[in-house]
Every structure is written in structure tokens, then in C-alpha cells.
Amino acid sequence: MIRILALLLTLSGCAPLATQPSWPSLPVSIHRIPDGEVYAKCARATPWWAHILFFPVLPLGCAERTAEGTCIIWLGETSSDAVLEHELQHCRGYDHIF
Secondary structure, X not given: OHHHHHHHHHHHHOOOEEEOOOOOOOOEEEEEEOHHHHHHHXXXXXXXXXXXXXXXXXXXXXXXXXXXXXXXXXXXXXXXXXXXXXXXXXXXXXXXXX
16 A cells, blocks of 8 residues: 555656747746645646546646746755756646646
């Protein structure tokens, strides 16, 4: 059971990424928040299928590209550097391919 949970945690934030051509460089703002608040901030950024497939796994972080041309990263206090790098990739124009 623990291995399955660990696999789901890994898959929920590490889906393959593909870049979008000619993505502009965006200023990035990084916010560390309590782990329990990450879901509220990231629910909109999480694809609908991830809510179903990975329930009740909570996101470890997310990146929001704003209409003003900035990228805001929300991370839990205990999120790893790998999660930060994944979210920075979103700010650089990479997106999940499924």
C-alpha cells in the first residue's frame, strides 16, 4: 500500500512535459505556504483528470501564468527542489502532454 501511495505521489507532480514554441520569458514569483493550503491555491491549476485519478493525493505545488504576464509558483513548506524545478518548467512554457 505504501508503494502504491508513493507511486501516486510521484505521478501526480511528475507527468511528462512538452514545451510550447516561442513562449515568452516571464517574471517568476515563488511563494511557500503551509502544506495544507496548497490544494486551495492549486485546485484550478490541476487538470480535472488528476483530481479523479489521483484522489485523495494533494498537489505539492503549482504554477499560475497570469494575464499580466507573470508566473506565480505556489509550493508547500515541505515541497522539494524537484517540485520547484517542475513548476519553473511550467513558467518556461512547458506543459503536461496528457
